[in-house]
Amino acid sequence: MEMEKLIADLKVQIIEQLNLQEVKPEDIGDDAPLFKEGLGLDSIDALELIVLLQQHYGIRVANPDDGPRIFQSVRTIAQFITEQKAAQA
Amino acid sequence: MKIFINGTGSVSPQETAAGAAFWPSFIPAEGNRRKVVDPDYKQWIDIKQIRRMSRVIKMGVGAAQLSLQEAGLWQPDGIITGTAYGCLDDTGVFIKKMVEQEEQMLTPTAFIQSTHNTVGGQVALLLGCHAYNNTFVHRGHSFESALLDATMILREGTAKQLLVGGLDEITHFSHAILERFGLFRHHVDGEGAAFFVLGTVQGPAASACLAGVQTVYKPADTAAVLRARDQLLATAGLGWADIDLLVLGQDGTADAWYTAMGTGKPALGFKQACGEYPTASAFAMWLANRVLSLQQAPPELVLQGKLPSKINNILIYNHHMGSHHSLILLTVC
Numbered sequence: 001m002e003m004e005k006l007i008a009d010l011k012v013q014i015i016e017q018l019n020l021q022e023v024k025p026e027d028i029g030d031d032a033p034l035f036k037e038g039l040g041l042d043s044i045d046a047l048e049l050i051v052l053l054q055q056h057y058g059i060r061v062a063n064p065d066d067g068p069r070i071f072q073s074v075r076t077i078a079q080f081i082t083e084q085k086a087a088q089a
Numbered sequence: 090m091k092i093f094i095n096g097t098g099s100v101s102p103q104e105t106a107a108g109a110a111f112w113p114s115f116i117p118a119e120g121n122r123r124k125v126v127d128p129d130y131k132q133w134i135d136i137k138q139i140r141r142m143s144r145v146i147k148m149g150v151g152a153a154q155l156s157l158q159e160a161g162l163w164q165p166d167g168i169i170t171g172t173a174y175g176c177l178d179d180t181g182v183f184i185k186k187m188v189e190q191e192e193q194m195l196t197p198t199a200f201i202q203s204t205h206n207t208v209g210g211q212v213a214l215l216l217g218c219h220a221y222n223n224t225f226v227h228r229g230h231s232f233e234s235a236l237l238d239a240t241m242i243l244r245e246g247t248a249k250q251l252l253v254g255g256l257d258e259i260t261h262f263s264h265a266i267l268e269r270f271g272l273f274r275h276h277v278d279g280e281g282a283a284f285f286v287l288g289t290v291q292g293p294a295a296s297a298c299l300a301g302v303q304t305v306y307k308p309a310d311t312a313a314v315l316r317a318r319d320q321l322l323a324t325a326g327l328g329w330a331d332i333d334l335l336v337l338g339q340d341g342t343a344d345a346w347y348t349a350m351g352t353g354k355p356a357l358g359f360k361q362a363c364g365e366y367p368t369a370s371a372f373a374m375w376l377a378n379r380v381l382s383l384q385q386a387p388p389e390l391v392l393q394g395k396l397p398s399k400i401n402n403i404l405i406y407n408h409h410m411g412s413h414h415s416l417i418l419l420t421v422c
Contacts, residue, residue, distance in 0.1 A: 020140060051196050051197075
């Protein structure tokens with residue numbers, strides 16, 4: 001349930017942060033790719049997502065090489081947040 | 090060498106992008122602020138790109154696309170813009186976040202989009218245009234400086250067709266600050282973007298030429314402006330008697346500058362339609378080009394006199410805050 005709520009929150013935050021006009025949370029699949037396909041995000045969006053993680057969740061992406069894995073889909077972002085929160089606890 | 094106005098486009102507080110002669114119906118000012126009537130920008134800009142564009146960028150890109158469409162041109166030899174305020178809204182967003190977040194975790198979009206040359210850059214990106222790209226930021230002479238640059242480049246022969254525009258936006262904060270300075274006691278705040286395709290070869294849509302541009306900074310008196318006017322007309326091989334119509338920057342109440350310039354000539358006022366902003370003369374040039382093309386003028390803008398049956402030469406005279414004076418001469422071609 002916590003994961004579902006986190007995914008739902010992330011969708012709203014992504015739409016707001018990236019100003020995805022005419023996109024609704026239900027339009028974004030939990031496992032749909034965010035870059036190239038799916039939402040078609042680009043490198044600037046990646047920076048916006050890194051800022052989003054810092055602002056909303058206090059999480060820094062320390063290794064840029066992890067980016068493609070973390071930002072693959074909304075679910076992978078949620079899993080990364082959950083892992084980081086668990087490690088911080 | 091003649092410089093032809095091969096295409097024009099305007100996004101303004103009137104519905105100038107709607108395809109009517111001037112606009113479907115005149116929209117009068119309500120209060121002391123005029124906002125642009127936004128066309129559907131999605132007809133020119135992909136929805137994925139629109140999301141990173143603030144209002145002024147969309148206004149500029151829309152006006153640029155309209156002018157290119159009219160000229161039937163898809164790749165200009167250069168893009169020159171004039172703007173006093175630049176991307177003011179994004180600048181405000183970025184600075185506000187800097188303060189609120191103590192310079193930490195700043196998002197890149199507002200920063201990237203907050204520079205004055207963003208509109209020129211965005212137009213170039215959309216067109217894939219790698220040619221000359223320059224933005225002039227000279228307060229009330231920003232658009233005129235862009236025109237002068239374009240004129241010189243075209244006369245040098247290094248370009249055949251240039252995309253030239255002037256644009257500025259009002260934001261909630263800029264309006265509030267300028268209002269506190271008392272700026273809009275006698276004027277209505279305005280905004281807009283107007284673009285032109287200028288070329289040395291006449292295009293199918295061209296009906297007017299840009300015959301000259303003259304700027305005067307802080308003239309001592311009205312006589313100094315009149316001397317500049319006569320100099321401009323002489324350079325174009327014309328005299329005061331040849332001017333058929335004036336397009337003046339006054340929006341109702343005349344001041345000494347406009348009174349001195351307007352003596353004895355039929356005149357239109359353009360700021361009744363677009364409001365006061367530093368690059369409002371770009372709107373005036375769009376209006377004057379339409380008047381020459383259609384040989385008619387919007388009755389709402391007539392300040393004085395009766396329009397002659399044939400309009401060959403129009404002189405645009407504007408001043409911004411009494412310090413930046415400019416004269417733009419258009420002739421029929």
